[in-house]
Amino acid sequence: MDLTKLNAELAKRDLDAVVAVSPENVLYATGAYIITQKLVRDRIAAAIFPRNGEPTFLVCGIEESLARAESWIQDIRTYVEFQENPVRMLADILRAKGCRGRRVGIEKRFLCAEDFEVLVAADRDTAFVDCREVFEALRPYKEPLEVACLRKGARATRKAVEAAFLVSKPGDTERQIANRILRNLFELGADEMTFMVLGTGKRSSIVHPIPADIPTEPGHIVRQDVGTLFKGYHADMAWVAAVGKPTPHQAAVYRKMMKAHKAVISNMKPGTRFCDLYNQCKEIYLSEGLRFFLPHIGHSLGVELHEAPMITPGNDAPLRENLVMNVEHIHADPDGSAYQLEDLVLVTAAGPEVLTGADFSDEIPVIE
Amino acid sequence: MDLTKLNAELAKRDLDAVVAVSPENVLYATGAYIITQKLVRDRIAAAIFPRNGEPTFLVCGIEESLARAESWIQDIRTYVEFQENPVRMLADILRAKGCRGRRVGIEKRFLCAEDFEVLVAADRDTAFVDCREVFEALRPYKEPLEVACLRKGARATRKAVEAAFLVSKPGDTERQIANRILRNLFELGADEMTFMVLGTGKRSSIVHPIPADIPTEPGHIVRQDVGTLFKGYHADMAWVAAVGKPTPHQAAVYRKMMKAHKAVISNMKPGTRFCDLYNQCKEIYLSEGLRFFLPHIGHSLGVELHEAPMITPGNDAPLRENLVMNVEHIHADPDGSAYQLEDLVLVTAAGPEVLTGADFSDEIPVIE
Numbered sequence: 001m002d003l004t005k006l007n008a009e010l011a012k013r014d015l016d017a018v019v020a021v022s023p024e025n026v027l028y029a030t031g032a033y034i035i036t037q038k039l040v041r042d043r044i045a046a047a048i049f050p051r052n053g054e055p056t057f058l059v060c061g062i063e064e065s066l067a068r069a070e071s072w073i074q075d076i077r078t079y080v081e082f083q084e085n086p087v088r089m090l091a092d093i094l095r096a097k098g099c100r101g102r103r104v105g106i107e108k109r110f111l112c113a114e115d116f117e118v119l120v121a122a123d124r125d126t127a128f129v130d131c132r133e134v135f136e137a138l139r140p141y142k143e144p145l146e147v148a149c150l151r152k153g154a155r156a157t158r159k160a161v162e163a164a165f166l167v168s169k170p171g172d173t174e175r176q177i178a179n180r181i182l183r184n185l186f187e188l189g190a191d192e193m194t195f196m197v198l199g200t201g202k203r204s205s206i207v208h209p210i211p212a213d214i215p216t217e218p219g220h221i222v223r224q225d226v227g228t229l230f231k232g233y234h235a236d237m238a239w240v241a242a243v244g245k246p247t248p249h250q251a252a253v254y255r256k257m258m259k260a261h262k263a264v265i266s267n268m269k270p271g272t273r274f275c276d277l278y279n280q281c282k283e284i285y286l287s288e289g290l291r292f293f294l295p296h297i298g299h300s301l302g303v304e305l306h307e308a309p310m311i312t313p314g315n316d317a318p319l320r321e322n323l324v325m326n327v328e329h330i331h332a333d334p335d336g337s338a339y340q341l342e343d344l345v346l347v348t349a350a351g352p353e354v355l356t357g358a359d360f361s362d363e364i365p366v367i368e
Numbered sequence: 369m370d371l372t373k374l375n376a377e378l379a380k381r382d383l384d385a386v387v388a389v390s391p392e393n394v395l396y397a398t399g400a401y402i403i404t405q406k407l408v409r410d411r412i413a414a415a416i417f418p419r420n421g422e423p424t425f426l427v428c429g430i431e432e433s434l435a436r437a438e439s440w441i442q443d444i445r446t447y448v449e450f451q452e453n454p455v456r457m458l459a460d461i462l463r464a465k466g467c468r469g470r471r472v473g474i475e476k477r478f479l480c481a482e483d484f485e486v487l488v489a490a491d492r493d494t495a496f497v498d499c500r501e502v503f504e505a506l507r508p509y510k511e512p513l514e515v516a517c518l519r520k521g522a523r524a525t526r527k528a529v530e531a532a533f534l535v536s537k538p539g540d541t542e543r544q545i546a547n548r549i550l551r552n553l554f555e556l557g558a559d560e561m562t563f564m565v566l567g568t569g570k571r572s573s574i575v576h577p578i579p580a581d582i583p584t585e586p587g588h589i590v591r592q593d594v595g596t597l598f599k600g601y602h603a604d605m606a607w608v609a610a611v612g613k614p615t616p617h618q619a620a621v622y623r624k625m626m627k628a629h630k631a632v633i634s635n636m637k638p639g640t641r642f643c644d645l646y647n648q649c650k651e652i653y654l655s656e657g658l659r660f661f662l663p664h665i666g667h668s669l670g671v672e673l674h675e676a677p678m679i680t681p682g683n684d685a686p687l688r689e690n691l692v693m694n695v696e697h698i699h700a701d702p703d704g705s706a707y708q709l710e711d712l713v714l715v716t717a718a719g720p721e722v723l724t725g726a727d728f729s730d731e732i733p734v735i736e
Contacts, residue, residue, distance in 0.1 A: 116481035
């Protein structure tokens, strides 16, 4: 995280300090990835940034060595789990930094109601306001180390799915194909899995089908969407394959979707508006005779799976350099199958870089 | 979930309704496992139980079909994401159920501060109190379907780790061994991975080492702890292995820990107190010359990884039938390695059933 930019955001919003408490903002702001913060909800971690002052990182005692090893923050404080209240310690730290009676930004969409009450009770003079916008202003524009991490995950996911399709055959179950994808991803360096969605035939049209012991059959469409983490950064990609020789209809649907996909991606340059991308996708879908009911056709990602901004019809802001976005669209076909494409794109001054891999084919992948 | 028991808890605590909003309590209370609720935090789901009345299940529109397929609750309501505020809809539902001005239990340790403010603002006459204790009173004592799910996950984890140790050899990296464990787990039916901890040599003593491309060497201890989900229920098991022929010291440490492990587990019968188990483990550790600094030696698990109750020195409540507990203890050896044992136990009237598998050996597993 760029401290100069953070301080500028705090000044702009008249905040005297900001406190990150969600796992994603703690990772983003400190560089330390504390997995147990996600697994054990009460094991609070908080990163405190007074405007133009020294930051402090508060973690559970058992995570001290990890915090010291991974974070650039020098001032690390710890609490003893079940014995000390980390929220009261947070209030004490804010007071010591001179924030009493000032405006402090905190993640009111993450911090639970009970902890917020403890915080407010400890300092009734201080205005605790939501700070979502501070991080939303910074996080979409990735730093080089973040891009490297996202590129590694995106490329690995594309390879993992492609390789799994190549060695699968009609009759394999959803779970078998899904397990091949996961195995490949772990081989390629994924640290954690976040979700695995894979459905065959009519099940492709369920929004989030958990892979089951159901065999694929010739004529089916297999739709998959998989999420993993590489050093705490998300990788997320969806794709489809035809089981056995694709029907002319299946081949045509895929080609039409790919036409929209390539057109939108090639337009992802600084200055293009998010709504322009959305409308472009919608127009091609409709002119090609595809169904279009999507509220958005993509989301930013990074330390969180769905980050702002999103590619919606109402978002008339322009794309900017170093933005990383998933372009993602689904067509629910009248034949009962759903088709999906999703790729990850980095916006650069020179144009879009497809982090998943730019080698798009107009032919639907085949499991044969 | 047993509605009769829930209603008894509500009566006991003078609550007119209770609302589940966390992914774990929504799964527990409704039977529906909505994975995107965990991935996209704003995609709220809420299960509303008026005392002795008809429950209502509120979900995001795109999850309606899943909720209808998986939940026993008939009255399912939906909201349109980004357009309707689910918290205001929740307030409307509570009002329609006659809860205005009454006492309503809600998860104040999960619901975020901002949503809680919206809820309170919608109904200032209603007392919204934390309902953690309601679910903590019910969840430890598992129903037969829950036990079946936990047994499947526990047994699969034990097999997955044992099989990975069997086919690993000195020189394999942490990541290679970890990937074998994960691959086995997915083959055996795991739907999701929650965490993977594996460290070799000195890294075994880091609390939560993420597997790295670091080779195991003869003389090392490998410590692993892995978590997955089977239909939303957690599986969690830790174990160690010696790389190459174990030294007499390594073999002895393992035997001593196993002595404590077996003694504690054989004592897990209805009526035994949690603190008795803790003290028993501590006494054997100390009498055998092992270090003991643990705040607890086990936790319940189910829809959540660490559930109440825990095996702590201060917990003088008795164990009861149908309780499922992980027994988990770590010894940090002066030689710089850490050793860990963790198994899952079901408390029955006939005594303990080790769900991970009761075939304990006093010999440390070997990677050779």
